[in-house]
Amino acid sequence: MKLDVNALRYLSKDDFRVLTAVEMGMRNHEIVPAELVDRIAGLKHGGTYKVLRNLLKNKLVHHDATKYDGYRLTYLGYDFLAIKTLVNRGVFASVGRQIGVGKESDIFEVATEDGTVLAMKLHRLGRTSFRAVKSKRDYLAHRRSFNWLYLSRLAALKEFAFMKALGDHGFPVPTAVDCNRHCVIMSLVQGYPLVQVKELQNPDDVFDTILGLVVRLAEHGLIHCDFNEFNIMIDDDEKVTMIDFPQMVSVKHRNAQMFFDRDIECIYKFFRKRFHLSSEKCEEQDGSDIDDDENSRPSFLSIQKAAGSLDKELAASGFTRKEQVEMDKYIDQNAEEESSDDDSTSEQDNEDGDDVAVKIGSLKIAEQDSAEVPDCTLASKDSNEPETFAKE
Ligand code: ADP
Numbered sequence: 001m002k003l004d005v006n007a008l009r010y011l012s013k014d015d016f017r018v019l020t021a022v023e024m025g026m027r028n029h030e031i032v033p034a035e036l037v038d039r040i041a042g043l044k045h046g047g048t049y050k051v052l053r054n055l056l057k058n059k060l061v062h063h064d065a066t067k068y069d070g071y072r073l074t075y076l077g078y079d080f081l082a083i084k085t086l087v088n089r090g091v092f093a094s095v096g097r098q099i100g101v102g103k104e105s106d107i108f109e110v111a112t113e114d115g116t117v118l119a120m121k122l123h124r125l126g127r128t129s130f131r132a133v134k135s136k137r138d139y140l141a142h143r144r145s146f147n148w149l150y151l152s153r154l155a156a157l158k159e160f161a162f163m164k165a166l167g168d169h170g171f172p173v174p175t176a177v178d179c180n181r182h183c184v185i186m187s188l189v190q191g192y193p194l195v196q197v198k199e200l201q202n203p204d205d206v207f208d209t210i211l212g213l214v215v216r217l218a219e220h221g222l223i224h225c226d227f228n229e230f231n232i233m234i235d236d237d238e239k240v241t242m243i244d245f246p247q248m249v250s251v252k253h254r255n256a257q258m259f260f261d262r263d264i265e266c267i268y269k270f271f272r273k274r275f276h277l278s279s280e281k282c283e284e285q286d287g288s289d290i291d292d293d294e295n296s297r298p299s300f301l302s303i304q305k306a307a308g309s310l311d312k313e314l315a316a317s318g319f320t321r322k323e324q325v326e327m328d329k330y331i332d333q334n335a336e337e338e339s340s341d342d343d344s345t346s347e348q349d350n351e352d353g354d355d356v357a358v359k360i361g362s363l364k365i366a367e368q369d370s371a372e373v374p375d376c377t378l379a380s381k382d383s384n385e386p387e388t389f390a391k392e
């Protein structure tokens with residue numbers, strides 16, 4: 001699957017104007033009345049309607065005439081707006097192959113004008129579980145301007161802010177380069193997700209490093225909440241990089257202890273199974289309920305008491321308190337869905353070491369209601385050549 005950015009090159013100024021008008025209308029409408037799009041775009045002689053037909057043909061907007069004649073952006077349309085903005089800013093000049101499919105994201109390589117390759121993460125909230133979507137709608141029902149693009153934008157903003165703050169504090173994370181709409185640009189991590197690694201030279205050392213990261217994060221006031229073999233990258237020198245931050249919470253969160261323990265448990269479980277963790281380390285785990293013992297697993301309560309806080313830096317990098325609250329609601333809802341869902345698509349539930357690599361690319365994607373969840377069908381392309389396009 002490849003993001004076909006070719007169409008982007010053939011889109012005119014008017015096309016972008018109308019696409020942007022649909023985006024603006026979506027602040028207040030799930031489906032934007034065609035008349036409103038026309039009014040915002042302000043094209044002469046009914047030009048908007050002609051352009052809308054072209055956008056529809058290119059799957060950049062979705063037409064909905066159930067209640068009235070209206071349009072909404074598709075994820076593809078949203079992708080193009082973000083890509084166009086970032087290209088115009090000079091952040092990158094071409095989009096290459098897809099390098100990752102996450103639970104709620106697609107990751108592509110992009111290249112700058114001087115040839116540096118970066119990673120582009122496009123957030124796609126709402127695509128994993130339609131049941132979760134339904135319950136999320138309930139809590140967001142009061143929001144006039146609720147839509148999936150908005151939540152994806154929040155996720156990107158949060159991920160960017162956290163990545164930046166963590167990098168500034170010396171955590172091994174990708175370098176946060178830029179962010180627009182639902183799109184985060186970061187450095188490309190050389191290496192593989194730990195889930196794909198069958199053997200390590202020094203599994204005990206890697207284990208200590210990873211566990212140390214969970215503890216150090218908590219000491220800074222944060223819990224990753226999805227810390228597992230899918231979100232830890234490792235290179236040929238067995239250097240570890242953490243990725244994937246939209247679900248992080250503060251150590252003050254009401255479920256903090258549970259999230260912290262779950263992160264730690266995931267690491268233990270994976271290392272025991274895949275790398276046959278040394279018996280010494282397994283014993284350390286068995287001492288887990290006697291906390292604060294030197295040989296036991298890290299005790300959350302003692303860390304929590306002494307924890308610092310990254311809140312200030314995060315607010316400064318653009319992720320405000322209000323946005324934090326909205327994301328937290330989404331995360332809470334997701335956590336509840338996952339824990340009550342036997343047939344979960346959660347990465348955390350995956351215990352079988354041998355077919356996991358396959359599962360990355362084939363995580364179950366539940367049914368979507370096209371009227372409610374923007375589709376994210378990407379045109380497929382045969383060529384592996386990056387598509388380059390010009391600034392405007
Ligand atoms: P999701 O939130 O959807 O789980 P992730 O951020 O975990 O998305 O990314 C999904 C996959 O994409 C990762 O497992 C990894 O293989 C790849 N990936 C993500 N970020 C990078 C990066 N900066 N460099 C290289 N590969 C990456």
Ligand code: MG
Pocket residue numbers: 102103230231244
């Ligand atoms: Mg992930």
